[in-house]
Amino acid sequence: MASIGREGERGELKRIMFRDTAGKQKSLRLGKCSERNALLALSALEHLLEAKQHDTAPHYDAVRWLERIDDRIHARVVALELAQPRDTAVVTVGMLLDRFCAAASVKASTMAAYKQTTDSLRAHLGDDTPLVTITPAYADSWRKSIAEPVNVTDEDGNETTKQLAPATVAKRVHVARAIFKRAVRWGLMDSSPFADLRAGSQSNPDRAFYVPVETIRSILAACPDDEWRAIVALSRFAGLRCPSEVVGLRWGDIVWDKGRMTVRSPKTASHEGHAVRVVPIAPELRPILQALFDRAEPGAEAVVPRLRDGRVNLRTQFERIIARAGVKPWPRLFHNLRASCATDWVEHFPAHVVAGWLGHSPMIAAQHYLQTRDAHFDLAAGIGKAATNPATTMATNPATQARPHKPKEQRSQPESHENQGLMVGCGIVCDSVENKLMGVTGLEPVTSAM
Secondary structure, eight states: OOEEEEESTTSOEEEEEEEOTTSOEEEEEEEEOOHHHHHHHHHHHHHHHHHHHHTOOOOHHHHHHHHHSOHHHHHHHHHTTSSOOSSTTOOBHHHHHHHHHHHOOOOHHHHHHHHHHHHHHHHHHOTTSBGGGOOHHHHHHHHHHHHSOEEEEOTTSOEEEEOOOHHHHHHHHHHHHHHHHHHHHTTSOSSOTTTTOOOOOSOOGGGOOOOOHHHHHHHHHHOSSHHHHHHHHHHHHSOOOTTTTTTTOBGGGEETTTTEEEEEOSTTTTSTTOSEEEEEOOTTTHHHHHHHHHTSOTTOOBSSGGGGSTTOOHHHHHHHHHHHTTOOOOSSHHHHHHHHHHHHHHTTSOHHHHHHHHTSOHHHHHHHTOOOOHHHHHHHHTOTHHHHOHHHHHTTSGGGOOOOOSOGGGSOOOOOOSOGGGOSOGGGGGHHHHHSOOOTTOSSOOOTTO
């Protein structure tokens, strides 16, 4: 069954919401209309859905409604594949964009990103422009228009200049290419004018920032409660996406004795094998989770209950905490916490292991998360700490540790570890064979006969 949705301050904006024959949620935007016209549209749409489901001719009332509505609403009904175009020879840009959005089965955040691209295409190409007239020159002109700076005037009359980041431009080009590629697949065009349009990289190194552990300790001390300390620590020391992955974390997902926790990712849930991953609990994170667990209400499931309220403005509150700690805010507050965690991990563990903990491929990690720090330059150039104490600097990555070459009798005995299986470079215990000559008796024990 279909229903009427109302928007606007007085509910003057209406839409018909329904599920198509495949069970997917769809909607027909009516814009500003009366309650009577909305009810007529509701009845007609139900008739059209029934006709499509049973492959029969639509009801007479639905046919009359299709004849009376304006071209804009009719094009939207066509995009929903519930009617045929009035003039099959002319398909407009607006019809394509409406049909693309109606056919998209994505999350609300992704649809919002799609809308930014479709809005700019509508504004530049025109809703009523015939699709067959769009050439590669139009595509180049559109890309130039979204990449150039524009002057914006605020409510006080102050004029400022704004410009989209190269990564944002690249994202919109990718969406535009997908839209016109879909038009070719639907048989609306012979070839896509956007096929060869240069997109560029969607990564934005200018907004990358490594957040040191010392800075995080100051911020944790400034947090007002254990929940906020958990939000910051889970982002920085476990690489969780905030808020989508933090809000889904449950106490049942944490395995204390193994130092691991299960993370569910709504962002990658549609990709096979990426809906759930297992992440280690870092030593810096464990006491924060333990304190939060000790104070949790009996029977509580959510690790951070605060995030279940969608009205929480995380960014604004986090900026206040950062200011209270006396730290200057960095770009992309939560993303760079996750990126800093990835950078620390990749210096100690193989890339494929880190990618598994983060929930994406090594290539994505290299493009969007891994960062080059000043310490890397100092180590390569032999200055700073690397010059004064290279052994300490090299120890940050077990893969860079060299075998000692001094005689065995001068080496200190290794410290006893609780889990010897985790020691790196255990091959050093074979030096007794490497450094001594074999006797005349060979390797076998001496017998009485010898």
